[in-house]
Amino acid sequence: MKFSEKKIQVLLALYERKFDGKFYEISELLGDYGIGLSYEESYQIGKDLEGDGFVKLAASYDSVSAYINGMMFLMDLKT
Structure with missing residues (x-):
């Protein structure tokens, strides 16, 4: 899987959890x-x-976590 595809997959996974x-x-x-x-x-x-x-983004010495901030891009991507 390409790096760009992984980035989109991360965004889509975060989008599914956008309101928590x-x-x-x-x-x-x-x-x-x-x-x-x-x-x-x-x-x-x-x-x-x-x-x-x-x-x-929140990164430490052993983990990298993210919270979605750019939902408009994903709404365009899903349509």
Whole structure:
């Protein structure tokens, strides 16, 4: 799976949880779809999405979590 496809999959997974106000670990979100990620790849996905204004990011030494911020993009993507 391409890096860009993983980013979209993370956004779609976060969109499904958009109203609960929680942060979700990126590797766990993709793990639910059978996609494995290293910490570095999770961090890069999170930083890219944060830089694009789609998510808020919380990163520590062993996890990378995100909260959806850019729902308009996903609404356009789903239609």
